[in-house]
Amino acid sequence: MALETLDWDQMPPAACRGGVLTIGNFDGVHLxxxxxxxxxxRLAGEQxxxxxxxxxxxxxxxxxxxxxxxxxxxxxxDRAELLEACGADHVVVLRTSPALLQxxxxxFFQNVIRDRLDARALVEGPNFGFGRNREGNVATLRSLxxxxxxxxxxxxxxxxxxxxxxxxxxxxxxxxxxxxxxAAMLNRPYRLRGTVGAGQARGRTLGFPTANLExxxxxxxxxxxxxxxxxxxxxxxxxxxxxxPNPTFGEQARKVEVHLIGFNGDLLxxxxxxxxxxxxxxxxxxxxxxxxxQQLVRDVEQARRLAAP
Numbered sequence: 066m067a068l069e070t071l072d073w074d075q076m077p078p079a080a081c082r083g084g085v086l087t088i089g090n091f092d093g094v095h096l097x098x099x100x101x102x103x104x105x106x107r108l109a110g111e112q113x114x115x116x117x118x119x120x121x122x123x124x125x126x127x128x129x130x131x132x133x134x135x136x137x138x139x140x141x142x143d144r145a146e147l148l149e150a151c152g153a154d155h156v157v158v159l160r161t162s163p164a165l166l167q168x169x170x171x172x173f174f175q176n177v178i179r180d181r182l183d184a185r186a187l188v189e190g191p192n193f194g195f196g197r198n199r200e201g202n203v204a205t206l207r208s209l210x211x212x213x214x215x216x217x218x219x220x221x222x223x224x225x226x227x228x229x230x231x232x233x234x235x236x237x238x239x240x241x242x243x244x245x246x247x248a249a250m251l252n253r254p255y256r257l258r259g260t261v262g263a264g265q266a267r268g269r270t271l272g273f274p275t276a277n278l279e280x281x282x283x284x285x286x287x288x289x290x291x292x293x294x295x296x297x298x299x300x301x302x303x304x305x306x307x308x309x310p311n312p313t314f315g316e317q318a319r320k321v322e323v324h325l326i327g328f329n330g331d332l333l334x335x336x337x338x339x340x341x342x343x344x345x346x347x348x349x350x351x352x353x354x355x356x357x358x359q360q361l362v363r364d365v366e367q368a369r370r371l372a373a374p
Contacts, residue, residue: 068145070122070158073165076181081155084114086184088195090232091120093138094147095250097190097223097230104220105188106152112185112216115154119182120144121161128161136284138235140258157182170201174209186216225250242287244341254294254340257283259321261332273361275307275322276332278339285321290345290364292371295325296338302328303372305364306339309348326369342371 069077087105091098102118109116122141127134139147145156159165159177168176173196178184187210195201201209203219210217222229230250238247239255248254259278288309295304302325309319323339325332345367351357 067155068142068158069155070141070160072162073159073168073177074181077157081115081117081157082181082183083185084117084154084182085109085112085186085188086117086119086178086182087188088119088178089189089193090124091118091139091144091148092124092232093235093251094144094151095223095230095232095235096225096252098148099151099252100223101188101190101220102148102151102153104218108186108188108216108218109154114185116152117155117157117182117184118148118153119157119159119177120148121165122158123161125161125166128163128166135236136281138232138239138255138284140282143256143258167197170196170205171209172196173201174206174213179213184215186210186218188218188220190220191222236284239284239286242289242291242344244286244291245343248341254342255286257281257285257321257339257341259337259339261335261337263333273305273324273365275324276335276337278321278323278337281321286341288319288348290348292342292345292368293323294340294342294372295323296340297325297332297335301374302326303369304339305345305361305368306341307348324365326365326372 067078067080069081071077085105085108087101089098089101102116106116124134124137141158148156187206189203189206191203193203193206195206207217224230228234235247235250238250244255260280261276262279286308291306293304293306295302304323304325306321306323308321323337345364351360
């Protein structure tokens with residue numbers, strides 16, 4: 066797979082041109098996005114040329130309405146890998162800029178889709194919007210494709226439990242701590258990446274050393290204790306994560322503390338990827354340190370069972 070990051074007016078490599086194109090933010094790469102890419106892959110097989118996913122970084126909302134912007138669900142590199150796993154031959158990332166956001170729908174279609182990517186066909190869902198102020202919609206795109214003699218396929222929305230999937234729906238589930246529900250929409254556990262920073266080493270004194278994760282690029286799930294799997298390089302460990310304050314010790318700062326079950330060693334400065342399996346319980350104060358220790362024993366055993374290979 067080729068991951069190409071370009072300005073909107075740059076010419077993509079020849080390998081990315083002349084194929085079937087799907088366009089979107091693809092934040093989270095949920096089952097709805099997977100359906101778009103799968104159809105793009107199928108159509109590319111019929112028409113020839115590559116299956117290309119075109120996305121944007123940063124998210125346009127970060128420039129247009131920064132006060133409303135919320136953390137994304139996937140880093141751009143993870144997003145590209147997931148899109149490839151869904152069937153994309155190439156992922157083209159356009160750097161979001163004021164100039165790009167000022168293109169009208171017709172200008173975006175001509176300058177990006179036709180002139181630079183030389184698309185033979187397009188695949189989109191019903192809620193697609195493009196161009197300045199999202200003036201273009203699926204009907205606009207269908208009309209422009211027809212005028213240019215390009216094939217256009219509209220993929221119906223994917224539903225789960227009777228409701229359409231969306232990045233917002235995944236985000237809301239995560240903020241509520243419903244990581245199992247989010248995983249059903251993503252078709253995989255939600256992943257949080259972070260760097261291990263210095264902590265107070267209180268977990269070690271309790272018999273459960275924790276790594277304090279910091280520097281997140283994506284959304285942190287809601288407060289609670291979770292069973293997880295932790296990716297450290299090529300190794301994977303079962304783990305338990307506490308997100309939130311530590312009320313037993315009177316601490317109100319929100320932290321992300323992860324315990325790697327069975328691991329011994331120093332993780333300071335390392336990058337970890339945490340895959341959320343299920344929420345075990347809410348964060349709450351305990352009457353004593355001993356009561357907290359007893360609960361941690363139960364948490365770790367439950368997390369071990371959940372994260373067993």
